[in-house]
Every structure is written in C-alpha cells, then in structure tokens.
Amino acid sequence: MKLRRAIAVLLVLVFALVALPALFLKSISSTYLNPNFYEGKIIDKSYEYIVDFVSGEVAKEEDVKDYFSENEIKEMITKYVPSSLVHDIAVEFTTQLKNINDGRKKDSIVVSLLPVKENMGLIANDISGKIVTDIPACEVSEDEEDSTEEEEFEVEYVDERPACIPPDFDTTEIVAKIKHEIEKELNNIMPGEFTLELAIEDENQATFRQMISFVSYLEIILPLIMIVFLLLIALFVYSPYSLVSKFTGSALFLGGVFGLAASQLLRHVPSLTVTQANFPDMLTEDLTYLNEIYSFFLGFVVERMSIYSLYMLGIGIVFILLGLYLHHFNEHTEHAGENSQ
Numbered sequence: 001m002k003l004r005r006a007i008a009v010l011l012v013l014v015f016a017l018v019a020l021p022a023l024f025l026k027s028i029s030s031t032y033l034n035p036n037f038y039e040g041k042i043i044d045k046s047y048e049y050i051v052d053f054v055s056g057e058v059a060k061e062e063d064v065k066d067y068f069s070e071n072e073i074k075e076m077i078t079k080y081v082p083s084s085l086v087h088d089i090a091v092e093f094t095t096q097l098k099n100i101n102d103g104r105k106k107d108s109i110v111v112s113l114l115p116v117k118e119n120m121g122l123i124a125n126d127i128s129g130k131i132v133t134d135i136p137a138c139e140v141s142e143d144e145e146d147s148t149e150e151e152e153f154e155v156e157y158v159d160e161r162p163a164c165i166p167p168d169f170d171t172t173e174i175v176a177k178i179k180h181e182i183e184k185e186l187n188n189i190m191p192g193e194f195t196l197e198l199a200i201e202d203e204n205q206a207t208f209r210q211m212i213s214f215v216s217y218l219e220i221i222l223p224l225i226m227i228v229f230l231l232l233i234a235l236f237v238y239s240p241y242s243l244v245s246k247f248t249g250s251a252l253f254l255g256g257v258f259g260l261a262a263s264q265l266l267r268h269v270p271s272l273t274v275t276q277a278n279f280p281d282m283l284t285e286d287l288t289y290l291n292e293i294y295s296f297f298l299g300f301v302v303e304r305m306s307i308y309s310l311y312m313l314g315i316g317i318v319f320i321l322l323g324l325y326l327h328h329f330n331e332h333t334e335h336a337g338e339n340s341q
Helices: 002-029 041-059 070-080 083-101 120-134 172-189 203-237 241-266 269-273 284-340
Strands: 108-112 193-197
Touching (some): 002 241, 002 284, 041 070, 041 083, 041 284, 070 120, 083 108, 120 172, 203 241, 241 284, 269 284
Antiparallel strands (some): 108 193
C-alpha cells in the first residue's frame, strides 16, 4: 500500500510538470492563434505601437523630414490605414493559421493587402500637395513683375522637382507628376498580398510550419496525458474514495500552483532578454520601447495562463475538500455504526 501511494505521489509531481506546457500552449492557442482574440485593446494597442514605430522611422528619412513632422505622418497613417483595416488583416491571417493548427494541410498562408494598397493613391495625393505647397515662391525681378505671360518664367528643377514656384504658376502638372512618382514608389513598397510559403524548403518557414504542427499535436496529446495520469493516480491509490479525491485534487492543485509560478516568471522574460548585451546596436530609449512592446504582447499570454492555472487550482481545491468531506463522512458513519452495535 505504501509503495502504491509513493508511486501516486510521484505521478502527482509528473502531472504538475506536464500541466506547465499544457497551460502555456492553451494560452497561446486562445490568444494569438484565435481570430476572435484580435478585438478590443489588443488590436488598438498593437495599432498604436505600429503607427508610432512607422511614423517615427519615416520621419527620419531625408526626403520626408523637410516636409512632414512625425505627427503629420501619424495623422496620415491613421487616416488612410485605420485600425479596422489592420484588424481585418490580422483576422484573415490568424484564421488561416488556425486552420493549419486544426490540422488542415496548406502550402501557404495568403493575406490580401489590397484594402491598404488601394489607399496609396490618396496618400500620394496628400504628400504631393504638401510638397508643392512647401516649395518656396520664386524671387521675381522688376522686369518679370511687369510681365503677365507665365511662359516667360523659367522653372528650375532640382531632383525632378521645381526649386521654386513662380507667381500665378499653375502647379497642377507638377502635383500630378510628383504624385505619380510617389504612388509608384509606394506601390512598389506595398505588395498586393502577403504570402507565407509553407511548402518550400526554407529553414525559417519549415521551422514555422513545424511549430504550428507541434502546437496542434501537443494541444491534443498533453490534455490526454494529463487525464491518463489522473486515472493512474486514482488506480494506484484505489481506495478509499476520500484518498483518491485528495490525491487527484492535489495533482490539480499543484499543477495550478506551478502554472501560476511559471506565468509570473514569464513576465520577466522581456527585461531579461531585451538587454544592451543582446542588442548592442540599440540605444537605451529604443531598448526601453522594445521592452514595452514585448511585455505588452507577452502579457496577454501571461494573463490567460494565470487564469487557466487558477481554474486548475480551484478544481483541485474542490477535489481536496471533497476528499476531506468523504473522509469525515466515512468516520462519522463508522462511528455511528459502532455506537449502534
């Protein structure tokens, strides 16, 4: 009997260890692999980070910073690439990702970017208008002031853009030319779709596909293993039922405790990994910002893992209390039987 209970104790510890990856994978599956997850604050905050990052990077470009401030770029992005578009793209990607996670065979993930690409012309129009507006007026001599013929003014061009704008000069053609160049450049940058090939022999993509398949299999296998361990614990303890309930409850309780501890340790992963030693080329300000981003995105997994761990811990407590009640009930029944004799 002692040997059986010793084995049961060992199985309780193994169950708690198996519960850790099971809780973590369940948290990943219910967050970033779940299309319904991309609602509310996750997409809003993600969009905020993306806009801040993109506007900050674009504002550093030599061809841009002379014409646009970072806030103006940010306003333009939010105007033509609203968060609703980012939400739709994220949902389309994760829906296909979930299909792979559910075991469906796919050679690639294809996400349409046409809703964003269609706005490139509007963005180019705003940019070209702003550039032409900021081109200084030409200094006109006294002889030229007396002339009313626009053809007498010779417009000098620098890098295919006028160095200055003569008085009463029709800028329509210039705006159209600049718009065409900018729209062409934007369309070259922005593809019509994002494609992630899963069938070709590429190390990174093969790893990605294997990871998705691995998550898919483990999501099924780990819960089954946990159920098997609970059954083994019950079989090795066997009787009385109160002790079976206590042991299975202890396994669930310990698994929940381990899960809570692991989720809290995960909170510190960004601060431990995003360091100057790991990113020597990054400034302190950029490291802080990157740390915030990692902490934000990891925080959803941590939160979900904590919740699932609390569920497991709570169920374990219920089983332990049930075992205590059954033990007390059996003792009371035996005591009553002895008194009746």
